[in-house]
Amino acid sequence: IERALSIDAYEIAVGLATHILQFLGESDSGVGPGEMDEILDEIGTTSDDSDEHFEEMSDDAPAVVRLVSRILHDAKRLNASDIHIDPEKSAPTRVRMRVDGVCRDINQVPASHHNAVIARIKIMANLNIAEKRIPQDGKLAFKLSGQLVEVRVATIPTVAGEGVVMRILATGGAMPIDKMNLSNQNMTMLKNIVRRPHGIMLVVGPTGSGKTTTLHAILGYLNTPDKKIWTAEDPVEITQAGLQQVQVNPKIGFTFANALRAFLRADPDIILIGEMRDKETAHAGIEASLTGHLVLSTLHTNSAPETITRLLDLGLDPVNFSDACVGILAQRLIRTLCPECKTSYTASADELAFIERQYGSAVIDELSLSQPVTLYQANGCEHCGDIGYKGRTGVHELLRMTPELRGLIYHNSNVSELAKQASQDGMRTLMQDGIKKVLSGITDIKQIQILGGVD
Numbered sequence: 098i099e100r101a102l103s104i105d106a107y108e109i110a111v112g113l114a115t116h117i118l119q120f121l122g123e124s125d126s127g128v129g130p131g132e133m134d135e136i137l138d139e140i141g142t143t144s145d146d147s148d149e150h151f152e153e154m155s156d157d158a159p160a161v162v163r164l165v166s167r168i169l170h171d172a173k174r175l176n177a178s179d180i181h182i183d184p185e186k187s188a189p190t191r192v193r194m195r196v197d198g199v200c201r202d203i204n205q206v207p208a209s210h211h212n213a214v215i216a217r218i219k220i221m222a223n224l225n226i227a228e229k230r231i232p233q234d235g236k237l238a239f240k241l242s243g244q245l246v247e248v249r250v251a252t253i254p255t256v257a258g259e260g261v262v263m264r265i266l267a268t269g270g271a272m273p274i275d276k277m278n279l280s281n282q283n284m285t286m287l288k289n290i291v292r293r294p295h296g297i298m299l300v301v302g303p304t305g306s307g308k309t310t311t312l313h314a315i316l317g318y319l320n321t322p323d324k325k326i327w328t329a330e331d332p333v334e335i336t337q338a339g340l341q342q343v344q345v346n347p348k349i350g351f352t353f354a355n356a357l358r359a360f361l362r363a364d365p366d367i368i369l370i371g372e373m374r375d376k377e378t379a380h381a382g383i384e385a386s387l388t389g390h391l392v393l394s395t396l397h398t399n400s401a402p403e404t405i406t407r408l409l410d411l412g413l414d415p416v417n418f419s420d421a422c423v424g425i426l427a428q429r430l431i432r433t434l435c436p437e438c439k440t441s442y443t444a445s446a447d448e449l450a451f452i453e454r455q456y457g458s459a460v461i462d463e464l465s466l467s468q469p470v471t472l473y474q475a476n477g478c479e480h481c482g483d484i485g486y487k488g489r490t491g492v493h494e495l496l497r498m499t500p501e502l503r504g505l506i507y508h509n510s511n512v513s514e515l516a517k518q519a520s521q522d523g524m525r526t527l528m529q530d531g532i533k534k535v536l537s538g539i540t541d542i543k544q545i546q547i548l549g550g551v552d
Contacts, residue, residue: 161210161213161214161217162217164206164210164214165214165217165218165221166239168180168182168192168203169239169241169246169248169263170239170241171194171203172194172263172265173241173246173265175194175196176196176197177194177195177196177265178195178196178198178264178265178305179194179195179262179263179264179265180192180193180194180248180261180262180263180265181193181194181195181200181260181261181262182206182214182215182218182260182261182262182263183260184208184211184255184257184258184259184260185208185257186256186257187208188208189205189206189207189208190205190206190207190208190210190211190214190258191205192204192205192206197432197486197487197488197489198305198430198432198489199432211258212258212259215252215258215259215261218237218250218252218261218263219233219235219250219252221237221239221250222235222236222237222248222250223235223237224250224252229254229259230254231254232251232252232253232254233251233252234249234250234251234252235249235250236248236249236250236332237250237263244268245268246265246266246268247265247266247268247334248263248264248265248266249263249264249266249332250262250263251263251264266332266334267309267310267334267335268334268335270317270335270336270337271310271313271314271316271317271335271337272310272313272314272317273314273317274287274288274314274315274317274318276314277311277314277491278490278491278534278539279491279493280493280525280530280533282523282525283493283495283525283530286424286495286497286523287315287424287426287495288318290423290424290495290497291315291318291319291391291393291424292319293391293423294389294391295386295387295388295389295390295391296386296391296392296421296422296423296424297382297383297385297386297391297392297393297394297421297422297423298315298391298392298393298394298422298423298424298425298426299373299393299394299395299396299404299422299424299425299426300312300393300394300395300396300425300426300427300428301395301396301397301398301399301400301401301404301425301426301427301428302395302397302398302399302427302428302429303397303399303429304397305430306428306429306430306491307428307430307491308395308428309330309334309335309371309395310335311426311428311491312369312393312395313335313337315393316328316337316340316367316369316393317337319367319391320337320339320340322339324366324367325341325363325364325365325366325367326339326340326341326365326366326367326368326369327340327341327343327360327363327365327367327368327369328340328341328342328343328368328369328371329343329345329353329356329357329360329368329369329370329371330342330343330344330345330369330371331344331345331346331347331353331371331372332344341363343356345371352377352378353370353371353372353373353374353378354375354377354378354381356370357370357378357381357382357385358381360385361385361388361390365390366390366391367390367391367392367393368385368390368391368392368393369392369393369394370382370392370393370394371394371395372394372395372396372397373394373395373396373408375411376411376412376413379408379411379413380412380413382394383413383417383418383421386421387417387420387421396408398427399427400427400494400512400516400526400527401425401426401427401494401495401496401519401524402496402512402515402516402519403512404425404427405418405422405425405506405512405515406511406512406515409506409509415506415507415509416507418506419498419502419503419506419507420503422498423497423498424495424496424497424498425495425496426493426494426495426496427493427494427495427496427527428491428492428493428494428527429491429492429527429548430489430490430491430492431489431490431491431492431531431534431540431544431545431547431548432486432488432489432540432544433486433487433488433489433490433539433540434473434474434475434485434486434487434538434539434540434541435475435476435477435478435480435481435484435485435486435487436487437478437480437481437487438475438476438477438478438480438481438485439473439474439475439476439485439538440473440474440476441471441472441473441538442471442472442473442474443469443470443471443472444469444470444471444472448470448472448542449470451542451546452466452470452532452535452536455528455529455532455545455549455551456528456529456532457529460529464532464533464536466536470536471538472535472536472538472541472542473538473541474541475541475543490534490539490540492527492530492531492534492548493527493530494524494525494526494527494530495524495525496519496522496524497519497522497523497524499518499522501518501521501522502515502518502519502522505518527548527549528545528548528549531544531545531548531549532545
């Protein structure tokens with residue numbers, strides 16, 4: 098022990114291996130760091146002590162360590178994307194998790210232990226525990242059943258104390274492109290678009306809409322030994338064999354634009370740029386696609402036609418952009434019905450009118466609706482936690498660049514004209530694709546109304 102740890106003074110203690118792993122939050126037995134109720138009860142036994150005692154509470158106290166480990170384990174078990182630890186004035190700290198895009202209250206931590214919990218998270222993420230006045234960002238990792246799970250940590254000071262938001266990063270390999278739940282028409286169009294030897298393909302949508310997952314599904318489809326693929330991401334979440342993946346670091350000047358210029362000197366066939374955040378990156382991406390490379394990237398816009406005007410507003414040349422762009426895929430994630438408890442019913446007259454109004458009377462015939470129309474609704478059971486929904490799926494809007502559309506871009510046409518032409522070229526909107534998924538029983542009318550913000 099002295100030779101291995103280079104220490105002179107030590108004390109030997111005896112413990113079972115399972116107990117040691119359980120304390121560290123790395124147990125493979127499924128027990129983990131202990132049940133949440135037991136940990137909170139243990140913490141609650143000290144709740145009658147003085148306030149001075151709480152300020153001095155160690156951030157590595159066994160109960161606090163196990164509490165943080167339990168929160169992380171529960172989040173992964175529930176397949177949560179984010180964990181929110183929200184302080185409240187003169188009230189317990191709320192622990193919430195975003196599951197399937199919706200925040201849920203999970204439990205509460207006594208306000209007396211809030212500082213200790215935050216300090217423990219900061220230590221795990223290598224943040225400054227003494228600095229409580231400014232936001233901090235970091236990353237931590239923990240093991241669950243032998244698998245390493247990475248978590249992005251952001252602390253923000255509030256009037257009630259420091260709040261923490263933890264984003265659980267996606268792990269594992271890429272989703273197969275056939276599992277993306279694209280409609281047959283969109284799947285055929287997408288495969289034709291990405292098989293082109295050069296051009297730029299954009300995947301757009303708000304934060305958390307699955308853009309990175311979609312891009313990696315496309316790369317998985319294109320990833321063959323005869324292709325050299327470079328990716329620049331922030332952060333690298335999904336890894337694939339055969340890809341050269343790079344983590345950008347703007348703090349040291351290694352930006353997306355710098356990474357793209359470096360890739361062009363590295364004999365690429367396909368380049369993925371995590372996000373087109375500014376004019377410099379967008380311009381470099383266009384130039385790369387015009388010089389014989391397939392470029393994939395993302396953008397935060399609401400629809401495929403709107404993406405065109407957004408990029409032109411950044412100052413891109415309309416001729417260069419229209420020549421380079423081969424397609425734009427907009428997407429959202431919607432909640433799916435629990436397959437164990439969803440029930441069928443006959444659509445009402447109001448629901449049929451909603452479907453016809455949103456899909457469009459000019460193209461409604463392509464749905465081949467048979468009377469009566471059967472829809473599905475949420476119920477709730479033990480498999481979905483009595484919510485009625487389990488998991489999420491994508492709805493998509495794929496714009497394919499055509500000569501007619503390029504002509505409109507040359508003349509700086511507005512969004513409505515671009516959308517009309519794209520629709521004539523075969524594009525179906527997010528709402529239209531969502532209605533197809535309602536009719537197939539994947540989701541219900543309510544989720545589509547939330548997607549479009551309509552009644």
